[in-house]
Amino acid sequence: MAEKLLLIDGSSLAFRAFYSIMNLESFKNQNGLHTNALFSFHRMFESIMNKEQPSHVLVAYDAGKVTFRTAMYGDYKGGRKKTPSEFQEQMPYFPVLLDAFGVSHYKLANYEADDIIGTLARMGSEAGYEVVVVSGDKDLIQLAGENIRVEITTKGVSELATYTPEVIREKFNLTPEQIIDLKGLMGDSSDNYPGVTKVGEKTALKLLHQYGSVEELYEHIDEMKKSKLKENLINDKESAFLSKTLARIHQDAPIEITLEDTIYRGKDTQLLMDFYKEMNFQSFQTELLKQSDDIELPEEEEPVEFVWVDEVTPEMLEKATTLHVETITENYHLAEIVAVAFGNEEKVYLTSPEIATSSMWFQSWVEDEAVEKTVFDLKAITVLLARYGLRPKGVKYDISLESYLLDTNDSVKEIADIAVKHQMNFVNYDEVIYGKGAKLKVPEDKEVLGRHIAQKVKALQLLGPVILAELANFDQKDLYETMELPLADVLARMEIEGISVDKSRLEEMGLALDERLKELEQSIYEQAGEEFNVKSPKQLGVILFEKLNLPVIKKTKTGYSTAVDVLEKLAPQAPIVHDILEHRQLAKLKSTYVDGLTQFILADGKIHTRYIQTLTQTGRLSSADPNLQNIPIRTEEGRKIRYAFLPENKDSVILSSDYSQIELRVLAHISEDKHMIEAFKEGADIHSSTAMRIFGIDHAEDVTSQMRRDAKAVNFGIVYGISDYGLSQNLNISRKQAKEFIDRYLTEYSGVKQFMEDVVKQAKLDGYVETLFNRRRYLPDLHSSNFNVRSFAERTAMNSPIQGSAADILKMAMLEIDHELTTRQLKSKMLLQVHDELIFEVPQDELELMQSLVSEVMENAVSLHVPLKVDSNFGSSWYEAK
DNA sequence: AGAATCACG
């Protein structure tokens, strides 16, 4: 096989890698080391290796700041910003990674990576090798030659642009050698050498096409006619020659390595595995495990004992305080149970759910309030064991919930995530054991499976007290013990209960939608003069903006935007746009709400969503499989979907109770703004009263509906952490006008203004914001040097305490309502939660009681400086509960 | 897998 030498500019690529992933916070290992550059470099490197399949590889590095170039020109690479510390700290690990890859790396005092590469490229080429050079720095294209191809990263790092002498001729009409002359004339702002004043790429190219080189140019300078350019060339002659010298990459650097030394040795899987563990690179870990079969799983110092049993005895349970139910798919309403496990950090028992739950001993252990247990995700376990009629009690530590409360930023999806954060590296990620995607499966080897589960149990057991102590430290023990933990049980029962959905009703709607969609498609094709996929934004863009020549209002990263606000602006100009808008809306209804929901109706005729209690950054719940928190309501066509949501029993109705303006009331409370509190105490219409203030109206009856609408938008904006631009977009008004609205608002509600300023200031000091119930959100981006990132964090600092406190309040109300339903032995059921709204199934004979009970509890869930108000409606379907 | 779009509070 022919020899192929791959030369990589490590310094340049590592730097590019660093900037290609700027989401610094999510790329940290267990010791707080940033890993974004290492991760991204790894990805780039692998893709290059796969593509090139070289026989020889070398990664070259700059040795340091001082080189022969700085000796020639003191300011070479001067004026550069200091390397960010987040990057600096990753630099020592690149050699470790490369050693694990089996790839040589080299740096040389006084020289840059370029010169090492230049020298080896020459040597390789002379030896008849095919040479490939990869860098993020375009200067290296001067190395292109007969056997030398240069690849430069573009668009961050995702793609490579190839440079051969032919490409350079086509692009610049120059030879690779002339690239050096080009640099000499142009200079280089990032390397900080000057070239010739006022000469950029265009002028430099013109000159080189005429004269061929810097030397030739100055030979014939006298023949040039008098011009500013000529003057500059004469004045900067010295600089031009210096710059050319600086730009030239050395091809005879005194390197001490030979081509022999660059032979690719191949991956050392064990070293790589260790590196991935250290950096917490899960996906690479799994990938590696798939490729090789000789990797040893990490050793525990004192391995946990585990045993599969087919009978549960009291002795087994005697010292057991951790309970685990293993599943490998997310949706626990449908998931198959792989095993039930119980034990402690020393010994774990594993068995099937049938064996466990049929044991009297196990039943009473699970349901014994007095046995303080540790679990991971109480809600999931509650739903899973409910299949067997068991309801866990006495759970003290839910590691999942606790981790979420401690820091919403580090997403703890599985036990390994939190174990690794506490240096318990013996726990494997599920993906490592079970695989993922199409290859997801339980290992046949009971030893492997058993050890994996046992290690999880061990970690949970050890983590329990540690994590609770951390919560206590943050004053979050109450939040956990009296709100989130009991709520897990309430939510589990809501999920298990589910809500009845009329499948045939949905199917009827689906047929009608299909018919209308066909009509619209025909009409759209006719008006477009051709058939195309209306659902493809790309194809639609071509039709609208190229074929029909409609004006481009907004662009996205990838092309024309065809979002609703754009289409609405175009609608008056072209009737086709009306049809497209309607098509969009109906297609959404059909796919997401008719077909989508239908798939989730189980044999009991109900939909069982999952509330995710540990996801949002603010403390809200989210809902998935399916999402029942975004069922249409804003348009009549969409709202009809709600006709399909029914009470389970004929004699019952759907009752819906929602907080009125809860976020603004919370804002009034937290900010203690006099005027806003006053407005709410008077029971005023808050949007009208805001309108009166910002428009200077004295009598409520003089507020026009337009004013109220504007004021409402301003109120929303305030809650979101307002900006003039955002408001102007929302109201379709000028930015100046929007700014006036905001200024008026903040003058009138000066307490709100004060709060907004204080909350950001305090957050910058503390690093986090808090809700009324001590729920925290950390905002490291408040200190970002990037304006956008920082501004976003500031708006978040204003919004999170508001949105989060509102979420806290509804959670408190849910607990109280659940308590009342239980103690009063009512037949009414709490079915759904939609952020500020609760949905119940209520038997007719409990309706009166429930209406007042629910309102009463919700309104008095907490005591604020303003009253809380609840609106209730009921009907024979969710649609009619309005 | 990511982007674009759109449903909700």
Next chain:
DNA sequence: ACGTACGTGATTCTG
């Protein structure tokens, strides 16, 4: 001057 509203999940297309 910088470019934006806050929080979610599902579907579809596309590289």
